[in-house]
Structures are given as structure tokens and as C-alpha cells.
Amino acid sequence: MRTRLLACWVAALLALAISQTNADEPAELNIGVVASVTGPFAAPTKDTFDGFNAWMKQQGLPGKKIVLQTLDDETNPVNAANAFRKLASDPRIALIYLFINSNSAMAAKSFASEFKVPIITGGGADVLGIPPDPWMFKVAPSNRDYMIALSEYIKRKGYTKVAHLYSTDTFGQYDHTNLEKLAPQYGYKLVAEESFAIEDTSFNAQFTRIRAANPDLIYSSASARAAILAFKQYRQLGITTPLVVAGSAISAAFFNAIGGPAAADGLMMMTQRGSLGEGLGGESANYYAELKAGMGGQTPVFFNVFGFDVGLITAAAITQSDGSRQGIRDALEKLKDLPAINGPVTYTTQDHTGQDARSITLGKLQNGKPVPAD
Amino acid sequence: MDTTVFLQLLLPGLTTGCVYALVALGFVLCANVSGVVNFAQGEFVMLGGMAAAWLIGLNVPFVLAIVAATAIGGAVGAAQEFLTLAPVRQQPHFIQITTTVGFAVVLRGITLIVAGKDALSVPGFSGDGVFFVFGAILPVQSLWVWGATLLMLVGTFTVLRYTTIGRAVRACSINLQAARLMGVNAERLRVIVFAVSGATGALAGVVITPIVLASWDAGLTYSTKGFIGAILGGFRSPMAAVLGGLFIGLLESLGAGYVSSGWKDFIVYGVLLAWLLIQGGVFLRGRAGAAAGGQ
Numbered sequence: 001m002r003t004r005l006l007a008c009w010v011a012a013l014l015a016l017a018i019s020q021t022n023a024d025e026p027a028e029l030n031i032g033v034v035a036s037v038t039g040p041f042a043a044p045t046k047d048t049f050d051g052f053n054a055w056m057k058q059q060g061l062p063g064k065k066i067v068l069q070t071l072d073d074e075t076n077p078v079n080a081a082n083a084f085r086k087l088a089s090d091p092r093i094a095l096i097y098l099f100i101n102s103n104s105a106m107a108a109k110s111f112a113s114e115f116k117v118p119i120i121t122g123g124g125a126d127v128l129g130i131p132p133d134p135w136m137f138k139v140a141p142s143n144r145d146y147m148i149a150l151s152e153y154i155k156r157k158g159y160t161k162v163a164h165l166y167s168t169d170t171f172g173q174y175d176h177t178n179l180e181k182l183a184p185q186y187g188y189k190l191v192a193e194e195s196f197a198i199e200d201t202s203f204n205a206q207f208t209r210i211r212a213a214n215p216d217l218i219y220s221s222a223s224a225r226a227a228i229l230a231f232k233q234y235r236q237l238g239i240t241t242p243l244v245v246a247g248s249a250i251s252a253a254f255f256n257a258i259g260g261p262a263a264a265d266g267l268m269m270m271t272q273r274g275s276l277g278e279g280l281g282g283e284s285a286n287y288y289a290e291l292k293a294g295m296g297g298q299t300p301v302f303f304n305v306f307g308f309d310v311g312l313i314t315a316a317a318i319t320q321s322d323g324s325r326q327g328i329r330d331a332l333e334k335l336k337d338l339p340a341i342n343g344p345v346t347y348t349t350q351d352h353t354g355q356d357a358r359s360i361t362l363g364k365l366q367n368g369k370p371v372p373a374d
Numbered sequence: 375m376d377t378t379v380f381l382q383l384l385l386p387g388l389t390t391g392c393v394y395a396l397v398a399l400g401f402v403l404c405a406n407v408s409g410v411v412n413f414a415q416g417e418f419v420m421l422g423g424m425a426a427a428w429l430i431g432l433n434v435p436f437v438l439a440i441v442a443a444t445a446i447g448g449a450v451g452a453a454q455e456f457l458t459l460a461p462v463r464q465q466p467h468f469i470q471i472t473t474t475v476g477f478a479v480v481l482r483g484i485t486l487i488v489a490g491k492d493a494l495s496v497p498g499f500s501g502d503g504v505f506f507v508f509g510a511i512l513p514v515q516s517l518w519v520w521g522a523t524l525l526m527l528v529g530t531f532t533v534l535r536y537t538t539i540g541r542a543v544r545a546c547s548i549n550l551q552a553a554r555l556m557g558v559n560a561e562r563l564r565v566i567v568f569a570v571s572g573a574t575g576a577l578a579g580v581v582i583t584p585i586v587l588a589s590w591d592a593g594l595t596y597s598t599k600g601f602i603g604a605i606l607g608g609f610r611s612p613m614a615a616v617l618g619g620l621f622i623g624l625l626e627s628l629g630a631g632y633v634s635s636g637w638k639d640f641i642v643y644g645v646l647l648a649w650l651l652i653q654g655g656v657f658l659r660g661r662a663g664a665a666a667g668g669q
Contacts, residue, residue, distance in 0.1 A: 039591060042491035168636070195636040199595055201586035204386040205630035205638070208379060225493040225589055236504055237511050253492040257587060259502075 029064045029318065032071070032087030032117075034108065035099040039075025040198050040224050043253040044303045048099045048122065051307025054294025059311065061318055069093065073104050080104035081111075088115035095317075095328055097310060098122055101223075102170040112136040118317070118329040120310055124248075125174045129353030137332050137347060139309055139354045143171070146270050147178035149360040150219060150244065151186040153373070159216035163192035163241075165206055165230060166221040175221040175246075191215050198226050203233045215241055219270075223248035228257045231267070244362070247271035247302040261368025268373050272342035272359045274305035275370045283339040287312065291341065299369065309340040313354075378509035383631035384624065385507060389516045389585065391623020392523035393419060396578040397600025398619035399530065400571035402612050405604075406547035407560065407567045410470045414454060414478035416597025418447045418575025423588030424485050426580045427494035436499075444577045450481065451572020455565050478593065486590040493587040502584070515584045522581045526574055527616060534612065543567060547610060599623075602646050 036045040056066060071087060073080035080100050084107075087093050095118050098105050102123035112119055112133040119136045121128060124146070129138040154162060164179055166172035176193065183190055192213035194206035203226075210218055218241050222230045227249030234243055247269050255261045269275070277288055277299070291300050291308045300308075316338050321327035333352075337344040343359020363370025397415050404412040425446045429439035458477050462470050498515040505514055534540035542563055545553035554560055575596075579588065586592075603619030622642060629641035 038486055038491055043493075046491070197639070199591075201592070201595070202386060202390055202627070205383055205627050206635045208382045208631055209635070212376075212379060225587060228493060229587060236513055238504070257493055257495045259495075 027064055027323075028067050029061060029323070030067050030069060030090075030092045030094055031314075032069050032090065032093040032096040033099060034073055034080055034083045034087065034096065034104070035070050036075040036101065036104070037070070037072035039073075040226075041075040041101045041104075043224055043251050044101075044248055045099050047251055047301055047303035048307040048310075050295060051291060051300065051304035051309075052097075052311055053307075054291050054300075054304070055308045055311025058290040058294040059315065061315055064318070073100055075101065075104070077104045077107035081107040084108040085111070085115075088117045093117060094323060094325055095120065095314065099307075102128065102174070106170055109133055109136055116329075117325050118332055120313060120332075122306060123171070124246075125170045126178070126353075127174075130351055132350065132352035134333075135329055137313075137352050137354060139313065139345070140272065140306060140342070141355045141357060141359055142353050143174035144178045145353075145355075145357040146246075146360055147175060147182055148357050149362065150270055151179075151182045151188070153244075153362050154188050154217060155186045157217075160188050161191040161213070161215045161217075162188050163194070163210040163213055163215035163218045164190055164221070165194050165196065165203070165210065165218065167198050167223075167226060168195050169198055171223070171246075172221045175219075179219070188216075196222070196226060196230075198224070200226060201229060203230045204237075206230075207233055207237050207239060210241075211237065211239055217242050217244060219244045220249070221246050224251075224253075228254050231258060231264070242268060244268040244270060247275065250275075250365070251301050251303065255368055261365070264365045265367065267365045269363050269365065269370060271302060271361060271363050271370060272305065272355065273361055274300070274309075274341035274343075275302060275363055276361065276372070277369065284341050284343075287339070287341045305341045309342055309345070309355075312340050313338065313345055379631070381507055381510035383627045385510055385512055385516065387624040387627025388620065389512075389519050389582070389623070390626065391620040392519050393578045393582050393596060393619075394599045394603050394622050395616040395619030396523060396526060396574050397596050398603035398607060398615040399527070399612055400575050401600055401604040402607065402609060402615040403530075403543065403567050404571050405609060406612075407543055407550075408455070408459065408470075408564050409467065409550065410459060410474060411601070412454075412568070412571070413471065413474045413597055413601075414481060414593075415571065415575060416595065416600055417478045417481045417593035418451060418572045419579035419582070419596045420588065420590065420593035421450060421481065421485060421572075422447045422576025422579025423496070423583035423592070424489045424494060424579075424590060425576070427496045427583060427588045428489045430496055431494070440577075440580050443580050444573050447576020447579070448569045448573030451575075452565050452569035454572070455568035459564075459568075460561070478597070482590055482593060489590060491590065493589040494583075495587050496580070496583045498584040499581075513585055515581070519578075519581045519585070522577060526577065530570075530574070530612065539563070539566060599626075599642070602642065605646065606649055 036042055071083035073083050087096055098108055098121035102125035105121045105123035105128055112135045121136055121138050124140055124143050126142040126144050129142055164176055166176045192210040194209055220230050223246055250269055316335055317328050317331040321331035333347050335345055335347050337346055343355045345354045362373040364373040400415045422443045425443035426439050429442055454477050458473050462473055499518045500514050503514045504511050534543060542558045545558055599622050600619055603622045604615045607614030607618035626638055626642055630638040
């Protein structure tokens with residue numbers, strides 16, 4: 001009898017000790033990440049991770065340990081869909097990030113609701129946010145928002161002839177469709193509409209046709225390697241027409257490949273407010289300073305800011321939810337004008353775009369840093 | 375027709391075509407001595423560019439980096455034959471061809487791990503300037519691409535025509551079994567030809583990189599376009615393969631410039647399809663079939 005009583009005491013003490021140990025450890029938040037670790041979109045993805053890691057370092061989630069489980073989609077929509085399925089099937093995963101391009105994100109959207117896991121996604125394509133999938137939340141403004149901002153600039157400058165260089169992937173197609181729709185409203189004409197595949201290495205024919213069309217402004221939707229080659233060939237051909245590039249074109253790899261930041265002086269970029277850095281003001285400026293500090297003082301680029309903003313959205317959703325998949329989803333949909341570096345984040349039941357045209361600005365590069373374009 | 379626009383499309387097309395031509399040549403030479411379509415051929419172009427950029431990044435002297443990158447291409451070509459193809463020599467052809475695809479994927483993966491995912495650049499051999507041809511603007515590096523291609527083609531065809539090894543390669547392309555009976559050491563010859571193809575592709579990669587950058591995933595495009603060039607050339611004659619590769623480069627550029635940039639690939643693959651149908655006698659057979667049906 002005494003032995004049995006002693007055993008009960010020992011068991012009770014052990015249980016207490018174990019529960020005490022668990023209480024000391026922060027609860028884990030498992031986040032699945034589908035990322036283009038390799039392939040043409042690898043450079044922006046690395047920048048995104050750098051920005052997100054800076055958020056983890058500077059803020060993170062107090063009392064919670066974030067565990068990332070990352071799968072590479074190799075910048076391939078089929079792989080992205082498979083990777084998403086695998087992560088979403090794991091009941092431990094509370095939230096999924098898609099650090100991939102629009103093409104791949106579109107592939108995941110087609111069955112986002114199937115697994116009922118909240119998703120925070122990259123990608124600029126309009127349809128990622130409108131019409132919304134109840135479980136998918138986009139961060140950056142849609143292509144349409146960007147094209148509205150560009151059209152307003154074109155109208156302000158009195159330009160009437162515009163050339164568009166765009167990729168044949170989803171992002172490029174949406175940019176182009178929106179420009180076509182907006183052109184009559186803003187009083188300009190697309191005088192050259194040139195496409196390319198993201199693996200193309202020559203843009204000579206496209207720029208030859210663009211030059212022959214004599215536009216007032218050229219807008220290039222190229223990103224990653226294509227953006228580097230397009231800019232090099234634009235410069236090589238001695239074209240003097242102002243060139244505006246997508247914000248995603250500018251990365252550390254871009255500057256390295258063109259011979260340093262100064263080589264891009266005067267290049268204009270469609271970008272989000274975060275690119276203006278210290279000049280942002282308010283809470284955005286504080287976050288920007290944190291991002292920069294988190295990156296060891298290195299000047300953040302477009303996708304660094306995106307990565308940091310993903311962290312801010314995550315923190316808001318987690319702290320306002322019970323941590324369940326449904327709870328995080330509901331909290332995300334209730335976010336209204338959440339301060340972030342690139343601009344306020346708002347979701348509604350009708351629109352899961354996140355940031356909107358308020359977060360977009362047209363910058364001009366000066367020694368690698370954007371200043372507001374005139 | 376505007377001469378400046380024509381030249382602005384023609385000459386860069388010729389530059390790209392030079393690389394396709396060298397890849398096509400590699401395809402045909404390897405196929406002639408081994409009977410295998412080497413789908414890793416374009417990866418040597420990638421490897422040459424990446425190796426040169428990587429070495430220059432490590433402050434290796436420029437000329438040494440170029441020589442080393444070419445040598446790496448040659449060594450990897452020889453290794454491909456010796457380590458991956460020789461062991462499956464007795465296997466059916468599709469196994470051997472699949473092995474070359476596997477080798478291409480492995481080579482790509484290793485390059486990614488060693489050199490990283492970002493596109494790498496190499497400064498132009500004579501600076502990053504441009505020159506003018508009747509108003510058309512071209513990077514000076516184009517001259518290096520044309521010159522290097524010409525040099526490699528002259529070298530290759532001289533070897534093929536005037537040396538014992540060259541004669542042996544030609545003999546193998548005509549009748550492998552008969553060449554063996556005449557004392558040709560086909561095993562040794564295969565290693566040599568794969569090494570030369572690897573080195574040629576790598577040098578092409580080195581000279582084109584200042585214009586198009588080097589990237590670990592660029593090889594597939596070169597393989598595809600070089601393969602099409604080789605097919606258009608009949609996949610037997612090295613000279614025809616070279617012309618086929620040049621033709622693809624020009625077709626791409628002129629098609630994109632004069633028809634539409636969106637139609638570029640459609641035009642190239644459309645020409646390939648039409649050529650295959652014509653070569654296969656499909657149109658003739660169709661007519662014969664119709665005639666027979668009408669009887």
C-alpha cells in the first residue's frame with residue numbers, strides 16, 4: 001500500500017515537472033512556406049526571406065516560436081500547387097506563406113479553400129485578391145492599382161504615346177490588360193505592345209520595334225533576370241525615351257549585374273511607398289528603420305519590405321485570434337488600415353488585395369535609392 | 375525595307391545564332407560517334423558562362439578564367455561520356471538519352487549549389503561599348519562572339535577534314551560498325567568528341583555571357599534551340615547543323631522584329647514542325663493517299 005502511494009506521488013511530481021518544462025517553452029507557430037528558392041524568381045524570394053527574417057529578429061511574436069517549413073517550387077506553378085497541397089495537408093501548419101510569383105500563386109488559389117488554411121501570398125495579379133478566396137490574402141496592391149498610378153503620371157506629364165514591354169506570364173498579362181483598359185480613360189495610346197518569355201535572353205527585337213514607334217514613355221513589366229537584360233539592352237541601344245520599370249525589377253542582383261547602383265541613375269520605377277525609406281514619416285518610417293537595422297544596415301529593396309510587411313500582418317492576425325486556422329483567417333479579414341511600411345493593409349469580405357493605390361508611388365533612382373519622380 | 379532596322383534585327387540574331395550553331399554542332403558530333411542525342415549540350419554553354427563569371431568574381435585573371443572555364447567544359451564533357459554514358463552503352467537508346475537528360479539536371483543542380491541562384495555578369499572582353507553598322511547599334515562583344523564562333527568552326531572542320539581523328543569521326547558517322555572493323559577505337563573517340571563538344575559549348579557560353587548574363591538555368595533554352603538547329607540540318611552533317619543553328623537565331627530575331635515578339639517561339643516551332651512534316655513526306659503521302667482514295 002505504501003509502495004503504491006509512493007509511486008503515485010512520484011508520478012504526480014514527474015507530471016508536474018513535465019508540465020512546468022512545457023510552460024517555460026514558447027508555444028510553436030508552424031508556418032508553411034511555398035517559396036521560389038530556385039528558378040527565375042529566386043532573387044526576389046531571397047529578398048523576401050531577408051525582409052521577413054529582419055522582422056523576426058526585430059519584432060517576431062512575443063511568447064511564440066515561429067517554425068518555418070519551406071518547400072521550393074522552383075518557380076514552377078505545378079510544383080507550387082503540389083508544395084501547397086503538401087503543407088496544407090499537415091494539421092500542424094496554422095498559416096501558409098506563398099513567396100512565389102503570380103503564376104504560381106494562381107495555381108495555389110484554385111484550391112485554396114479545399115484545405116481551409118489561411119494563406120498570405122505574394123504576387124501582383126488582380127485575381128489573387130478580387131474576387132477573394134475566403135482563405136487567401138494578398139499583400140501588395142493589384143496590377144490595376146499600379147497601372148492606375150502609372151496612368152495618372154502619364155496624364156500629368158501630358159504623354160500620349162506609351163510603349164509596353166511585358167512578360168507572357170500572369171503578372172505581365174495583367175499589367176497589359178489593365179493598361180489597355182486604362183489608356184482611353186487617361187488619354188494615351190499604346191503605340192508598341194511587346195511581349196517576352198521570362199527565360200528570354202534577347203530584347204533587341206522588342207526595343208527595335210519600340211524605338212520605331214517613337215513613344216513618349218516606355219513601361220517594362222520585366223522582373224528578375226529579364227529586367228536586368230531588358231535594362232542593359234535599352235541602355236545599349238541608346239534609347240533616350242524615359243523608362244519606367246516594375247518595382248520588382250530592382251534588387252541587389254539587378255545592381256550587381258548592371259555595374260552598380262549609379263548605373264541605373266534616372267531609371268524610374270513603379271514602387272510602393274516603402275522604397276522611399278527614411279522619408280516615409282510616421283509609423284512606416286519606424287518600421288523601415290527596424291527593417292534596415294534587421295538587415296545589418298543594408299538598404300532594403302522592394303521584396304525586403306514585402307517580407308517585413310508579411311511579418312506585421314502575421315503578428316496582427318495572430319494576436320487578434322485564438323491561433324486556430326479559422327481564427328487566423330477571421331482575424332486577417334478584419335484588418336483595417338493596419339500600418340505597414342509599404343502602406344496601410346485592409347481586407348474586406350469583397351476584397352483580399354491588402355494594400356491599394358495609396359501605397360504606390362513613382363520613384364526615380366539616384367545612386368540606387370528612389371526619390372519621388374518629378 | 376529600312377536597312378537600319380533590318381540590320382538591327384539581323385546582326386543580334388546572328389550573334390544568338392552563333393551560340394545555337396555551336397550547340398547544334400555539338401549535338402551532331404556526339405550523335406555521330408555515339409548514336410546518342412546529348413540533351414546536356416546546352417548545359418555546357420551555361421557551365422562555361424557560370425564558371426567564367428564565378429572565377430572572375432574570385433579575382434582570377436580574365437584570360438585564365440576563360441581558359442579554365444573552357445577546360446572545365448571539356449573535362450565535364452569527357453566525364454559525361456566516361457562516367458554516365460559508357461556504363462549504359464549496351465542499354466536501349468532511350469535509356470542512354472534519358473541518361474543525358476539526367477546528367478543535364480545534375481549539372482544544373484551542382485552549378486546552382488556552387489555558384490548561387492543569381493544571374494552573373496562578365497564584363498565585355500573589350501569593354502561594354504557599342505559599335506555601329508549602318509545605324510544599327512551592337513555591343514562590341516558581338517565581334518568576339520562572331521570571331522570565336524568562326525575560329526571554333528574553322529578549327530573543328532579542319533580537324534574533321536585533315537586529321538586522323540577527324541577522319542575517324544567522319545567514318546563513324548557513315549558506318550560505326552565498319553569504322554570499328556577498320557581499327558577505329560570508338561570508345562576513345564567518343565570521350566574525345568564529348569570533351570571537344572563540352573569545351574566548344576563552354577567557350578560559346580563564355581563569349582556570350584557579357585551580352586546575356588550567365589544563369590544556372592539558362593542551358594535548357596540553348597539545348598532546345600540548338601537541337602532544333604541540328605534537326606533542321608538533318609542531324610548528320612556538322613556543316614548543316616551549324617547552318618541550322620544560325621538559321622534559328624536569325625528566324626527568332628527577324629520573326630520577333632517583323633511579325634511580333636509574341637509570335638517568336640510560334641514561328642520557330644512552326645518552322646520545325648513544317649520541316650519535320652516535309653522531311654517525313656507527310657504531304658506527299660497525304661496526296662498519294664488522297665489519290666489512292668479517289669481511285
